[in-house]
Amino acid sequence: MKKTLMTVVMLVLVLTTVLTACSGNNGSNGNNGSNGNSATEGTNSTSTPSPTPTAENTEQPAEPFSVSLRHIQIGEAQKFRKAILDDVVAMTEAEVPGLTFELEGVEDSVNRFTKLPAEMAAGNPPKIFDLFGGEGDALKYGAAGRLLDLTPIIEELGLSDKFLNLDQFILDGKVYGLPIGGNTEGFYYNEELFASLGLTEPKTWDELEHAAQTLTDNGYTAFAMGSKGAWVPLMLVNTLIGRYAGPDSIAGLASGDATWNSPEVVAAFEKYGEWVEKGYFTKGELGFEYADMLNEFVTGKAGMMFDGSWRSSVFSDEAQAGALTNKVGFFTMPAVDGGIGDQTFVNGNYSNGYGFSSDLTEQELVAIKAFIKNLYSDEMQLRGLLEDGILPSIKLSSDAMNQVEDKIVKKVITIMSESGGAFSHFDSTVPSSVYKESEDLILKLIAGRETPQSVGDKMQAVQDKASEE
Amino acid sequence: MKQTLRNPWIYLIMVVPTLVLYCLFFIYPMVTSSFYAFTDWNGLSQYKFIGFDNFIAIFRDSDFIHAIGNNMLFIAFAVVVQVPLIIFFAILIANVRRLQRLYKTMVFIPSILSTSVIGILWGFVLHPNIGPVNKLLSLFGVDTIYWLADSAWALPAVLVVNAWQWMGFYIVLVLAAILALPKEMNEAAEIDGASGIQRAWYLTVPLIKPIISVVVMLSIAGAMRVVDIVLVMTQGGPVGATEVMASYLVNEAMGVNPNYGLGTSISLVIFAFALLLTAIYQGTFGRTKE
Numbered sequence: 001m002k003k004t005l006m007t008v009v010m011l012v013l014v015l016t017t018v019l020t021a022c023s024g025n026n027g028s029n030g031n032n033g034s035n036g037n038s039a040t041e042g043t044n045s046t047s048t049p050s051p052t053p054t055a056e057n058t059e060q061p062a063e064p065f066s067v068s069l070r071h072i073q074i075g076e077a078q079k080f081r082k083a084i085l086d087d088v089v090a091m092t093e094a095e096v097p098g099l100t101f102e103l104e105g106v107e108d109s110v111n112r113f114t115k116l117p118a119e120m121a122a123g124n125p126p127k128i129f130d131l132f133g134g135e136g137d138a139l140k141y142g143a144a145g146r147l148l149d150l151t152p153i154i155e156e157l158g159l160s161d162k163f164l165n166l167d168q169f170i171l172d173g174k175v176y177g178l179p180i181g182g183n184t185e186g187f188y189y190n191e192e193l194f195a196s197l198g199l200t201e202p203k204t205w206d207e208l209e210h211a212a213q214t215l216t217d218n219g220y221t222a223f224a225m226g227s228k229g230a231w232v233p234l235m236l237v238n239t240l241i242g243r244y245a246g247p248d249s250i251a252g253l254a255s256g257d258a259t260w261n262s263p264e265v266v267a268a269f270e271k272y273g274e275w276v277e278k279g280y281f282t283k284g285e286l287g288f289e290y291a292d293m294l295n296e297f298v299t300g301k302a303g304m305m306f307d308g309s310w311r312s313s314v315f316s317d318e319a320q321a322g323a324l325t326n327k328v329g330f331f332t333m334p335a336v337d338g339g340i341g342d343q344t345f346v347n348g349n350y351s352n353g354y355g356f357s358s359d360l361t362e363q364e365l366v367a368i369k370a371f372i373k374n375l376y377s378d379e380m381q382l383r384g385l386l387e388d389g390i391l392p393s394i395k396l397s398s399d400a401m402n403q404v405e406d407k408i409v410k411k412v413i414t415i416m417s418e419s420g421g422a423f424s425h426f427d428s429t430v431p432s433s434v435y436k437e438s439e440d441l442i443l444k445l446i447a448g449r450e451t452p453q454s455v456g457d458k459m460q461a462v463q464d465k466a467s468e469e
Numbered sequence: 470m471k472q473t474l475r476n477p478w479i480y481l482i483m484v485v486p487t488l489v490l491y492c493l494f495f496i497y498p499m500v501t502s503s504f505y506a507f508t509d510w511n512g513l514s515q516y517k518f519i520g521f522d523n524f525i526a527i528f529r530d531s532d533f534i535h536a537i538g539n540n541m542l543f544i545a546f547a548v549v550v551q552v553p554l555i556i557f558f559a560i561l562i563a564n565v566r567r568l569q570r571l572y573k574t575m576v577f578i579p580s581i582l583s584t585s586v587i588g589i590l591w592g593f594v595l596h597p598n599i600g601p602v603n604k605l606l607s608l609f610g611v612d613t614i615y616w617l618a619d620s621a622w623a624l625p626a627v628l629v630v631n632a633w634q635w636m637g638f639y640i641v642l643v644l645a646a647i648l649a650l651p652k653e654m655n656e657a658a659e660i661d662g663a664s665g666i667q668r669a670w671y672l673t674v675p676l677i678k679p680i681i682s683v684v685v686m687l688s689i690a691g692a693m694r695v696v697d698i699v700l701v702m703t704q705g706g707p708v709g710a711t712e713v714m715a716s717y718l719v720n721e722a723m724g725v726n727p728n729y730g731l732g733t734s735i736s737l738v739i740f741a742f743a744l745l746l747t748a749i750y751q752g753t754f755g756r757t758k759e
Contacts, residue, residue, distance in 0.1 A: 117727045121512025136725070144513035228618075228706065284597050286707035287618020432726035439725060440532075447620060447708040 062097030067367045068126035070115075074105040076320055077294065080313050080388035081180075084380055092370045099367045106130075109229055112137065120146050127364055128371060131177045131355030133168025134428025135254070136435055138355060142169075142176035148356040148368070150175040157373050162394040165350040168428045178376060179353035181390035183309045184346045184416055185235050186332040188408075190324065193220065193303050205334045212280045215303035222280035224302035226293035227446055230439035231427070233272070233285075236306045237442060238425050239333050239347045240268035246341030247423040253463065254429040260463055261456035264340055269445060269452035271336075276446055286446060298324050312389035312408040330408045332415045346415060348422025350393055385409065391416070431466040434459065506734035512727050523734035532709050533735075536717040537742075539624060543692035543713065544746070546628045552685055555636055556677075559643035560669050573644065576637035584634070588701030591630045592617070617703050620710040627711050631698045635691065639684045646680040647673060686750055693743040714739045 069089070073082035082105075089101045104126065106115060111130055119125040120141050131138055131147075141147050151174050154160050169177035187208075189201065194211070197218060202208035212222035227233045241249055245264035252258030258265065275281060282288060282296055294314065297305040298321055314320045315328040335343030354375070356368050374380065381392040382400050389409045404410055416422070427435045437459055444450040450458070473479055506523055510516035527533050562572045579587065594600050595616035603613055616626045650673065658668050674681070696715030699705055705712035705720055712720075718739065722732020 113724045117512065118723055121727065121729065140513065146513070228704070283613070284615030284618035287597070287615055287623075287703075436724070436726040443706065443708045449708060 063363075064098045064100065065361075065363050065367075066100045066102050067128060067364050067371075068102045068104065069371075070104045070106055070111060070126040070129040072106060072108040072111055072130045074107060075291070077291075077311070077314050080317075081384065081390065084383050084388065085375075088371065088374045088380060091374045092367065095370050095374075096363075096367045098363070099370075101367075109231065120144070123359070125357050127357045127360060128368065129355055129357075131353060132428070133177055133179065133351040133353070134424075135430060136427060136432035138169045138177040139171045140432070141355070142171045142174065146358055147176040148358045148360065150178060150356065150372075153369055153372060154178070157369065157376075159372070159376055159394070162376075163350075164393055164395060168349075168351045168424065169353070169355075177353050177355040178372065179350040179393040180375070181310070181352070181381075181384055181393050182348065182350045183352075183391060184332070184348050184412060184422070185239060185306065185308045186330055186346070186412075186415070187223075187304050187306055188297065188311065188315070189304045189329050189331070190297070190300060190302075191327045191329050192324075193300060194329075197303075199303075201329055201331050202334060203331075205336050208334055211303065212275070213278070216279055221282050221296060221302035222304060223275070223282075224293045224296040224305040225281040225285040226288035226290045226296075227281075227285040227443065228287060228289050228292075230443050232290050232293065233442050233446065234427070234438060235308070235347075235425070237268060237272055237438075238427075239306075240271055240336075241265055241426070242345060242347060242423045243333060243336040243339045243343060244268045244271070246339070247345035247421060248341060250423045250426050251429055253426055253434075254431075256467060259456075260459035261453070266452050266456040267338075269455050272442075273445055273452050276448075281446075286443065298322060300324065309408075309412045310388075310390055312406065312412065313387070315408060316389075316406050326407070328408065330411050330415075332419075342420040344418065344420040346419040346422055347425065348416060348419075349424055349428070351425065351428050353393065430463065433466050434463050437462040502733055503737060505730050506737050508730045509728070510730040512729050516730060519730070523731045524738070526731065527735055527738060532712060533714070533717055535709055536705075536712040536714045539711065539713045540693060540695070540742075542624065543628065543631070543695055544689050546632065547688035547692050548685060551632050551636060551639075551688060552681065554632075555639045555643055555684060556674065556681065558636070559640045559647055560673060562640065562644055563647040563673075564665070573641060576640050578637065579634045580638040582634070584697040584701050587630065587634055588698065591626075591702065595626055618707050620707055623703055623707055623710045627699060627702055630702065631695060634698065639687070642684060643677060643680055646677040650676055682754070685754070686747060689746055689750055690743060693739065693746060714742070 071082070071085055072078070073085055085103075089103065093099050093101060108130075112132055116125060116129060116131075123146065125146060131141075133139070138147065142149075151160075154163075154175060163178070164182065166175055166179070169175055169179065187202075189211075193215075194200065197214050199211045199214055200207070202211050215222040223236075225233060238250070241253075244267040245252075245258060245262065249258040249265065253260060253265075282293070282302065288296075293305060293307070294311070296302045298314070300323070309330070312330070315324060316326055318325045321328070332346050360368065376394055378394070378396060378400065381394050381396060382403070384390040385392050385396070385401075386403060386406075389406055389412075391409075391412065401413065404413065426438070430438075441450055441455045441458055445452065445455050505516070507518055507520060508516040509519050509522075558576065562569060562576070565572060582590075595602055597603055597613050597615045597618070600616075602616070603611075606614065614622055616622045654672060654676075655668055658672055663671070694715055695713055696719065699711050699713055699716045700719065703711045705716040714735065718732055718735040721735060722729055
């Protein structure tokens with residue numbers, strides 16, 4: 001009897017433990033469900049919303065719901081675009097009854113390379129999130145079914161023909177993300193410092209190298225650089241490849257029409273290595289972050305900085321630029337001697353924007369449509385251009401474009417309009433494994449542990465392997 | 470009560486829930502996830518079975534071999550530098566007559582700080598331009614040292630910070646053992662004319678040998694799985710100079726080109742290494758006489 005009782009007690013205990021451990025939060029939300037089917041689940045527990053919110057909805061209090069939104073607009077340098085995002089969020093919340101956005105600000109590379117990949121693997125990304133286009137990001141996640149197909153939505157909203165370039169977000173004719181703006185990468189320079197050293201804005205390669213040498217000789221850093229994140233020096237390498245190996249080489253590296261270990265591409269690595277040896281970059285650059293690079297430039301310790309046009313708003317904001325406010329110029333990389341192809345091409349990207357989870361309830365879908373409508377409006381795009389210096393990702397009227405007063409933004413627009421065309425960044429064209437190798441190798445090149453040729457050879461080996469797969 | 474405790478089923482009832490939980494949350498996930506070590510799973514695409522390819526790739530990668538070397542340096546630093554210092558400071562604090570609690574608290578504080586805080590704190594302390602360490606050294610004419618950016622200095626810097634973080638915890642552990650020793654022995658040795666150093670070396674240290682053994686073992690295990698301080702301070706850089714096995718795992722499994730299959734195989738290798746080293750230690754130096 002005793003034994004039986006004990007056995008029963010023990011069984012009850014074990015079962016309780018197992019059942020407690022195995023119980024989930026079924027039905028609480030759709031986050032843990034598989035893609036695509038949670039929309040139906042979600043509607044069971046909430047009132048079915050009208051696809052287009054109207055005043056009628058406001059008569060009855062709507063069922064509250066929240067939509068997670070991951071952005072990368074953190075820190076002082078991003079304050080203008082954060083303000084625009086906040087306004088879009090407020091407008092959307094006012095339009096969609098019951099909606100509350102749960103904003104989460106995450107540092108760019110942490111979101112792109114750590115959080116989002118892990119969430120995509122687990123199948124629980126935020127509903128709206130910052131997303132990069134290209135093979136390693138949007139296209140990969142789109143192919144895996146994690147991203148919402150935006151094609152019907154932008155069609156419904158009349159945006160299909162408005163975007164200037166969606167190439168990096170399109171897979172098999174479906175749009176998986178929307179760029180928030182466009183950009184080019186080039187050199188910012190300290191106008192006062194240049195004038196004090198008798199330098200002018202470099203128009204040729206020789207003038208650029210002369211300016212770098214003069215700055216170095218006078219105890220300044222020629223090019224501020226923060227290489228702790230390898231993508232920062234790779235920006236410069238990318239444009240060097242575009243110059244030495246030609247604008248077609250960037251796409252060619254992925255398609256096989258160009259090779260990493262060709263003399264032209266190796267020449268780009270050689271030039272970077274040469275500048276490292278000449279001491280043109282920040283001393284100890286491998287230990288400095290992207291933000292440190294800006295600090296060095298803004299504090300007048302460096303004469304130039306290679307960065308994206310998205311940084312331009314910093315230099316018209318006294319709180320950030322200090323004594324350097326409105327005293328910074330911008331120029332594109334000059335033509336290189338012996339460079340292949342049209343040397344007026346610029347690095348131009350429409351690669352950063354927003355993506356949306358494919359795992360949505362109907363209410364969330366309504367919220368996302370309203371969010372897209374509000375964010376990709378002429379008004380917000382113009383604000384992005386005027387307040388933040390971000391080139392619009394949708395077509396704006398020439399009247400709107402003429403409102404630009406910021407001299408750097410004006411210069412960027414001129415550079416882009418005068419260019420022969422644009423080549424993208426190779427991080428959006430090559431497979432992730434190749435890009436990862438480029439990050440490892442550029443740091444080794446800077447540290448003197450690889451030669452330009454060995455970098456090219458190793459890159460090509462990984463590219464060949466990726467192509468085989 | 471006595472009757473109840475004589476029944477072996479009672480013990481089984483007490484143990485079974487814990488065992489079930491242990492199996493459910495530790496053994497089962499470990500065994501099932503081990504399967505992925507033999508696949509090329511990237512978290513998104515359909516995976517395929519690739520045998521031992523991941524393990525071969527790991528040991529062919531010079532960066533991983535370098536990371537193993539760094540883990541060994543962490544162990545060596547812990548055993549050769551940290552442990553003697555821990556004993557030294559513990560004995561010192563044990564013999565302090567005034568403000569002993571204050572010293573105890575002070576040495577323990579780094580252990581309760583979050584690693585992120587320590588990373589930021591030391592990032593400032595070791596900053597090449599504004600950090601107090603370089604400011605101090607510049608007074609003696611020393612050129613700027615790029616502590617966390619120079620391959621030669623980054624690992625020593627991380628080793629020191631890691632030691633700073635954890636020494637306090639072990640000091641308190643050893644201190645408790647010292648304070649538990651009967652005072653009479655020390656007093657008798659003092660009367661017999663033994664100096665402080667002699668008493669520490671011939672009396673205190675042998676008596677606290679079991680706890681020292683535990684501290685060494687914990688240090689070895691800690692050095693094998695060290696990762697947070699590395700990620701916070703250097704992310705394994707510059708150029709892999711501070712890469713350890715676990716940070717290599719993080720960088721390979723997640724990041725630019727996630728490869729969970731490879732990541733799982735690295736975690737199995739780390740597990741095997743830690744098990745092996747701990748077993749070797751327990752079988753040799755860690756063995757205590759009954």
